[in-house]
Amino acid sequence: MSILEAKDLKKYYGKDETLVKALDGVSLNVEKGEFVSIIGTSGSGKSTLLHMLGGLDNPTSGKVIVDDKDISDLKGDELCIFRRRKIGFVFQSYNLVPSISVYENIVLPIKLDGKKVDKEFIDNVIDTLGLKEKVNVLPSKLSGGQQQRVAIARALAAKPAIILADEPTGNLDSKTSQDVLGLLKTTGRKFNQTIMIITHNDEIAQMADRIIHIEDGRIIENK
């Protein structure tokens, strides 16, 4: 079952001589429960692709279909609410809200949607990510790896359609990276989550079920 589909996605910046084709006709399909990685060098358009797929930005043309809904035409607050419900983000720089506790960070997307927190599920997620002892501290008191684990927990908590991880280990040493990737892989399976990792590191990409290689705004390999 397809959970995420991109159809001939294009994103151009500038015009005429200064025209930059950040994405130039990307089509891909992700099945529910898959663990996919997108690999590409810096400037290959992989981050732009992530922005499009995650509803952070609108494409110049083409379609993004998440859970059967075409999101290409959504604007402003609609996109925000879409993200809140459908996308879990894990960023290189963790992007936790510094002023609230780990627990509050994890349940924030749920609370923003005014939903009741599924305590059992959240406890399970927190336990799985080894954050049980840290739930009441502020993110700034945590190590990088721990912060990224909180970010993963936050992404899992809202039970999104897909988790998009943008260079999730970019700020971490190799040992911590291994931990974080392992957790992404095992929790994805455990909670039946679809995960897409965007990276320039092929060793990280290896962890995935499928690797999509992108260069110059186009997919050059999909296996």
Add this chain to the structure above:
Amino acid sequence: MLANRTIVRLEEMLDDAIEGTFVEDKYDESRMSRLESRWKDFLSNSVLSNKNLETERQRLEQFISDISHQTKTPMTNIKMYSTLLSEEVSRGEDASLEKIRNYSSEIEKQTSRLEFLIESLTKLSRLENGTLSLSAKKEDTNKLIRTSISAIESKAALKNIKIILDDDNGLTSLFDMKWTNEALVNILDNSVKYTPEGGEIKVFTESFEMYNAIHVVDSGPGISEEEAARIFGRFYRGNEVKQEEGIGIGLYLAREIISKEEGYIKVVPNNKRKGGEIVVYLRK
């Protein structure tokens, strides 16, 4: 008026769901919009569980075909050797004792292989169906490694393979001793298989914040990047070692066991290092 509109929309949603065409109408802060999202969620998940049932059925089919396929060779062999044996025995005095010994040992070998195969497949089936549950608890990782190594020691000795164990620390991990041992033995067994005569296998542990890793490094040809993704497929056997005996089910079983324990297995492809390396990550 408002309630009426809500009912109309709910009916629409139900109709669409029956037809399988339901898509959320809009995203906003209204409760209707949230209901739509959750409705979609529910539908996706129920479609998925239907799909899971389907996969289960396919898996069973696959299992039966696997059994028939995998048992075919040993069965044929047993049949063949049995025929040869009876032929030889029927020659009476002219019968070559050596041949008879040879055939019977071959029959024995094929039988044990068959036995192993059936046993593995049964285990796998139970594991996959969840009829058999693992009880992961805190256990001594080094004890696991030693138990596993002792299981393949004699086999390694036959090929004159040195096993180097680096186990100075008393790491504890979350796993089921019996089954994890099975998984690790399969991995070690695989390494012994692919390591040439006189080679060596290094086993060492590494500790992470969330996981403990058991590295199994051999001096064999290693696994290419291409292969790495497939090696854990059911009944896969490496290209380079077709001639070697063994069946691909071991690694697949190992991966199933480790994932059931919330751990994972990583293959380090041979473009990164010389020889083969498989890493087992167990939850702390």
Add this chain to the structure above:
Amino acid sequence: MKVKNNKAINNLALSGIKNNIKKYALLSIAVILTTLMFSSFFTIVGSILNELQLASMRRAGGSAHAEIKYLCQSEYDILKKDSKFKDISYRIVVGFVRDERLKKLNVEVNYFEPLNAKGSFCYPEEGRMPEAENEIVLSDLTLKELGVPKEIGSEFSLDLLIGNEVKTYDFVLCGSYRGDPISFAQQALVSEKFQQKYAPVKQTSFFEETDFNYSGYIMADINFRNSFNIQKKLDKLMSRTGLNNSNSGVNWAYMTSSIDPLAIVLMIMFLAVFFFAGYLIIYNIFYLNIISDTQEYGLLKTIGTTGKQIRQIVLRRASLLSLFGIPIGLILGIGVGAYLLPVITEDLNTVSFDKGKVHLNVWIILLTVVFSYVTVIISSLRPCKNAARVSPIEALKFTEKLGKNGKPKRKKVIVILSLSLALVVLNSTFGILSGLDLNTFIEKYTSVDFSIQDAGFDNPSMISYGIGVDNGFWEAANEQDSIENIGRLYFEFEEDTPYCFDDITWEKIENRLLKTREARERIEYSNRYNPNFDVNVFIENLNKTKSLEGKLYGMDEFVVSKLDVIETLDGSDKIDMEKFKSGKYVLLNRFNYNGSCYNALDPGDKVLVRNKRPEYFKPKYFAQDGTPYIFGAYDEAPLEEYEVLALVEIPLPIERHSYYSYDFDCILPPDEFLNICGDRLPERVLIDVKNESEEEFETWIKDYTENENDNLSYISKASVEEEYKSTRKTIISIGFVLVVILSLIGLLNYANTIIASIMVRKREFAMLEAVGMTGKQQIFSMVREGLGYFVWTAIVSTVLSTVVNIFILRNLMDGTAILIWHFTLLPLIICLPLFLILSALIPVASYSVLNKKSVVERLRVE
């Protein structure tokens, strides 16, 4: 139906503050300062208004919303049955004190219900309400005049007018209250028994009675549920009960229009300055907070917080800060108000017990809270919008972009405006202060060294009619060696028998005076308490009678010499004293309204003045017993014709301070004045003493007015100097507080901007340092930025100060009698160098505090 995510928003709003206390502390201070300004302002204004209203009530004699006079028993019973008011209380008229000892005091005799006594400010503070027939409660003022000791049980007798008879009654004092000198009448409270015996309640309506006998009528005081639109409520009450409306009236202390427009303009200006200052600082700090929180808002957006929710978060943070800052600011502001109030009210023209006291009420708190909160919210609207507009992608990139992000121009403008505001206010305060020159002040307020008058002169409850400075003083004063010059001033209102003119002269008056905008304004202003007043009808009536009301003075030569001469008959700048003394001439005061002057007549024109010698007195109205009343009795008296000798202006200290519609005031020599007005005592005696004898004379006159004749009081140059000092103190105090608060706001704004600028560029600085830019060079670049602010602030504040000085202060100061405008930028010249130092010091200090870490550490930030 909306999803309920308030909690999450509240939580984000609250925790954001909790974990960034330092950042939000600055904002809280801004909120506190803003509230402090509003709070102290409303405390002061509220207290003064309250004070004025209380004073009006005391003058009016009661705090009740409305009064219905002269009711008989059945009428009161009807009234009492109505339930649409809060309470009703009554007193019963018994009579009036007609006692030799109380000639100067107007004392009414009534039986009071206790509630009515309280509302009429005469409930006994010592002792109790009268019970026995011979018990009485009097005010301390009355007792003093009577010479009766203020002790319970004192026995004395009083002559009272009850009905139409004056009789002597014996009383025992059973209580006393503090009489307010500003009220029109003092009260004598008698017992119910006394009232029933001598003035039984009337049973027939006032309108059916034929004689002027008030004794026995009920005066009802009514309080409605609130003080909005009392007149309408009263009218409704009267029509409901069917009682005659003509004896009912609203307490004029509740009439709202008692604040003059200049004060309203000033108040609005103050509010605008406070609002602006508050806006500047809250906006600026909030804006910088938002910039430094951009990443947080962006990240909130990526995980699905909508722009609306972010706006809510920011607004809620503002509200939370208000929740904390406004109460603190409110209390501090009330403190500042309490400190300033006595200084300000010292000059206030009310005589009351609680002068200078803070009158806290719900309105002060409510208005402060509303104004402060509205300021906070308005100031945070833009930052809110900015926060809501943060793009999630930009926020993701922000870590890298931080260094390049310069400071927006708008912020710079705000800091400069905020700093300039403090300087402009400082400059303006100084401008006003320097305009307050002691010599002009004294010149304006004392044309003479000493002015002696009847002590009851400014006391409404004193019956000052016909009383003045007695001959005893005249004789005693003339014996003093220190006196250089002495002169008398007589005074008379030309009310019912005004000045008359022939047709030609009237035409002149009509064209030159009555048709001017200023005269019309002045007439309207004088009649502002009359809701039905129509200036056109008024002027039409004047044209019919060809007469004007005005004041008539009689002045000795010495007093005349103090007048400002505008134009004379012979063209010289001196008044021909011989001609003046001949009694055929009159001096005419020039019309002057807020600086606009008009000569209604020219020297040589004729003015007709009614001769009011007693022999021309023709009684027109009579009481029941045949006693004639004094009004309107000179209608047929002859008119004396005088030629205008000169146009003059009467200096403030000499002028009688009661204003008539058009200042048509005439001056005659004393002999002629007494000739046509009848014999009387001079209202004031003016004295110039020899140089260096001032103290000697003051000692004498002080002793004289205190011991020999306490009916007299005096004003000396020295007492005016005191007044000058207190006025000065008021302006300094207000100016000082204002300047301190505004400078604090300005400097906070500046420091905040500099700190933010350093924080934003922390990494850039580290990078620069890594490639070899020394700390000193960096500090230098910060200082240069600070100097940029200085230069702009200097320019803006100089320009603004000049504009304010020339266009606002000038008009304001020229409108007052005691301030002389002249252009000044002196405070700026003094303060700017000081500010120059600060503008360099603040960056240096902030830099060294913020950049303590090593380069490597700083390069690694986030």
